Amino acid sequence: MVIGVPREIKDNEFRVGLVPSGVRALVEAGHSVLVEKGAGSGSAITDEDYKAAGATIAESAEGVWMKASLVVKVKEPRPAEYPFLRNDLSIFTFFHLAADLELASELIKKRTTAVAYETVETESGLTPILAPMSEVAGRLSVQAGAHFLMKAYGGRGVLLGGVPGVDSGDVVIAGAGIVGMNAAKVAVGLGGRVTVLDTRAERLRALDDLFGSKVQTLFSNSLNLSESLRKADLFVGAVHIPGARTPKLVTRDMIKTMKKGSVIVDVSVDQGGCIETIRPTTHSDPVYEVDGVIHYGVANMPGAVPRTSTFALTNATFPFVLELANSGMKNCLASKGPLRRGFNLFDGKVVHKSVALSLGRPFEPI
16 A cells, blocks of 8 residues: 655644654555655654655645555645545545535535544544543643733633742643543642542542542533633533534623633534633734633644654554555455444445534445
8 A cells, every 4th residue: 555644734743643653664564655754854753864764855736745555644634635536545634524515515525534532542442542642632731721811811810839828829620531530640740729620530539549539520511611600710512422513602791791801712622612712723823812812723733742743643643544554445344343434434425424414414334
């Protein structure tokens, strides 16, 4: 199989879909790898590194897309890449199709196979590819929030850790999964007063065991959420349902009760976001204000630390890349392993139930 690795073109996205060690393993397995010139430069990986591992360097994006039968990316295809979509092409990347009807329609029209990192799922409900990026995004969410809490960047002028004799900042996190737990780690480390809400008692127990009295845990309902928001200096949205659009838990009316200059960071924005007033933003234009509250909605947060993120991501994706290359799409689709659940679209059909429901299209199991 010919595997293609194009350069990412999303705003300030510096990650890359494969690292040289992955290229070498694919070549040793009998496959060919095409890497677009400069694709790894944002992650401090040179074209020479890829060549030494056995890759062929393509001078243009077209040279990768049109020759590859499997494209391995980090972020979803952008409109400039839509002309490269075709029916004999498979793409393995973060898609988040539940919140992107335009892209889903293009992929369906072109009958391109879409295998999504975020829906590769084990029988027990673990998402092994989403996990490392959730760790990065969770930790970055508090760093970003602390930055925009500074008065010079529009915030209230609060130092999360406070100083002796002055209160610490209040950090409220909705969701006690991987994002929420990692956000809590950083918030606790900075000295903030941390509250985490979730509907899963077992996740709240896990946080209590890990942090003890350093984190307050609350069952998530509209009353607890609205009361927590009123005191928050920083609110982190960390809600995720694999393949589905994120429910809007925080309403505009709740936002109006928050302190002026407080900050919202919605990590779930790439799946639609859990906040009524959130919309996707970019690293070059990350925030906007609604009712006096700073909103941060960057949809590719881990792209800000590409060296760390690329290697963390490819550690998780590579076994599945090799499986797709060695076994082929139809065999992987027919399997019962985690990769089967990664298939969102196949031959113009929506083959993932949650994605179909979110898109309002028929679910066609294969």
